[in-house]
Amino acid sequence: MHQQMKFDIPARPALGRGDFYVTESNAVALGLVDTWPHWPEGKLLLVGPEGAGKTHLAHVWCAESGARMVASRDLGQLDMAGVCSGSVCVEDVERVAGDRTAEEALFHLHNLVLANGYTLLMTATSVPSVWGLDLPDLVSRMVATTVAKVSPPDDILLSAVLAKLFADRQIVPLADVIPYLVRWMPRSFAAAGQVVAHLDRAALGTPKGVTRTLARQALAELEFPDETAPE
Structure with missing residues (x-):
């Protein structure tokens, strides 16, 4: 019997527009992103839980608008004049809260992008009123x-x-795996990422790949709160 070899292939996320699946959960957000030439004051804040597709939407917008994407943690080291010569997307923008240098950098970026006639997209997991920003002028602009x-x-x-x-990781699960996971896993995008990553590791070298049995074991091993997978 031949032993199946193990290849730990890194995931390659597909972030094109055609890969973004639209349902009632995200249709309104996508519709607002699509109206980017007409955003009020030229800016939009995309808010949702971790793994909800904010980064995917941001990549779609950057591709269509020609915008540059930057991480909030890098704001303090950016050449503002160069960055603000076009539209900009800032990811995880709430992370600037409490960091005076980062807050001031975001404030200046915000003003320069809009003053130059470009648009600004930001992503966050919550609304600005709960971030704990210290810079009053930035608070007013975010709110x-x-x-x-x-x-x-x-x-x-x-x-x-x-x-x-699964497709990003080049995995083809058995037909009953996804319906099983949807029924029994926590209802969050972050949990979906954890489950698929766990199954990717667990299935390495197994001849049957990702099965329902393996899925049930994964949910039990990840020990999600208040979730019980059946036999």
Whole structure:
């Protein structure tokens, strides 16, 4: 009997527009992102839970608008004149809260991008009122930003996200795996990422790949709170 070899192939996320699955959970947010030439004051804040598809939407917008994507943690080291010569997307923007240098950098970036006639997209897991910003001028600008919310996934979207996450890792699970996971796993995108990553590791070298039995074991091993997988 031949032993199946193990290859730990890194995931390659598919972030094109055609890979973004639209349901009631995210249709409004996508619609607002698509109206980017007409955003009020030229800016939009995309808010949703971790793994909800904010980064995917941001990549779609950057591709269509020609914008540059930057991480909030890098704001203090950026050449503002160069960055603000076009539209910009800042990811995880709430992480600047409490860091005076980062808050001032975001304030200046915000002003320069809009003053130059470009647009600004930001992503966060919550609304500005709970970030704990210290810079009053930045608070006023963030609170005045239009918010597009991505809701927790429905069954259709969670199924699509799981299928995409498996595909990103070049995994083809058995047909009953995704319906089983949707029924019994926590209803969050972050959990979907954890489950698929766990199954990717667990299935390495197994001849049957990702099965329902392996999925049940994964949910038990990950010990999600208040979730019990059946036999």
